[in-house]
Amino acid sequence: MSRKAPATPAKSPAAPGRPKDLEKGSAILDAARRLFTTLGFDGASMDQIAAAAGVSKLTVYSHYGDKETLFAEVVKSYCEQQLPASLFEMQPGVPLRDRLLGVARAFFSMIVSSEAVAGHRILCSPRMADSPLPRMFWEAGPQRVQDAFAELLRRRMAVGELEIDDVPRAAAQFFTLLKGEPHAKLMFGCLGAERTEQDTERHLAATVDMFLRAYARR
Template structure:
């Protein structure tokens, strides 16, 4: 039986130039600041590059286009404000207190000036036909809902909750947390809620959720 010739080892692909993490972070910070103050349409990639101290080519090489840059900024902000560790079950913490911890962190994120400005941008008519809302949803709310759903499942396994549709319950909880105080912030009218009013709103939301999904 003839011996087949030895195969030459495949040549490894040449590694591309690694992205400069510091430049990427500077671009995201500049984009967040400009999108917040000037809106999406009022912000150009040239302006982002100048504010970040990099070339426009560098901005495009990191993020591709303005829509992707906006989505990346939203994702980075959500991950910074609501890290995965926030949704760990922590069974040693009473369930009500655990939900309040999540509620305070979530409301703190959505009520920041950057988040309110981003929400207003996404609600403008010109955004209706753009890919931005879907990109934002994937990068922010969908990730948060999925992580919170895992926390609920862990507490269900411990016998503390009874939920038939966990994703729906997670979405309900986060939507209720926004409530009237967040709407007042987005509309910029009727005055902002006081800290005491917000705390009462979050506690009432947690209690309502627990009454709905307490084991029967």
Template sequence: MTARPSRDRPAAKPAAPAKPAPAQSTPARAAGPGRPKDLGKRAAILEAAKRMFTRLGFDGASMDQIAAEAGVSKLTVYSHFGDKETLFGAAVKSHCETGLPPSLFEARPDIPLRERLLAVARAFYGMITSPEAIAGHRMLCTPQLAGTPLSRLFWEAGPDRVQNAFATLLERRIASGELDIEPRPEAIHRAATQFCVLLKGEPHAMLVFGCGDVDPADIEAHLAASVDMFLRAYATDRNGAPRSSR
């Protein structure tokens, strides 16, 4: 007996032949290993970390709070930075690179030495006197953090990186005959640290101790005087002779 189609359900139509897949002009690219990090989320996490570390200190700021401030999950924060110490170091590095961009240390022989040093001086002073930097300086001087591995992490991510970048700039100006500094790494590094210490001076100490703001005109005079002192110590007359021997 042949079965008849049900009145409630029509007979099934024969399946249409499958359409051939469209030809690809280029072969499909294989997916790379792992999932790429979202740079926008990374930047948001870094900015949130700077705010939270400034506001609450290292111990007071939790990864949960930083994630909420950045608008991401805690898992995303850990995926990008691993732990809070690494995030702190990355935040310090980011702060320094924002305040002192690599372009300030590029080889620009067309820019006079004093003008170049003044540009570095102004950027450096602005970076170290920002609210984030002052809060970080005070935080690392507390008994809870002084002498801990976090202090070394801060030093390597911030001051040491800046001084090394400035030392590279000094090397170029030594090679051009504008500076009379012994071309040994330790001598160049020493000159770089001396420059940074000169720029801090009394105004930075007053801000750290909460003694009030310094007049912008006085800051500019302080920076110019610091640059001139550095040049009196190390500048040549561009003929290779130290100024002190003229």
């Protein structure tokens, strides 16, 4: 008479955790952002980025293909962190002016950060004139933000708060006005230390009010 083999105890499910490739991808983006900010696009090598991320150079290439794509992914990741999708949700209980001011503050805080200033200067260098990088940057960063904001405007139009004939143009105008003179001075290195948070808040509020004078439904 044969004996039955003892039942194999059921394996407990693996503890939840982040997949290894996502952890590596995140480490690569963090390292690339630091090195692009401090060394510039040309100064930061894939070897340096791999070493700073604690991975092999082959791993960097397998995740992002080349340095241009990695730069664009850094831009996209940074924009998503600073301007998350939740920032552009409808939130019908929040007055329109307050919603626009929330977007304005987050956007302005992002574009005056050291990472954004460094990225802007990289793209303005002569070497980038014939490079695909500016277009990749635009699609990964500014275009994504404008598209998300345009959807917010459309939703506010649908409930009768705004009247806009050309929504993409209005979205572009909003962010261009927000950058305005303060951002231009910052890029030229002549934004004085005397500028205060109150100055910034007045600039943002004036921009939002101008936008609403143009597009708020009367």
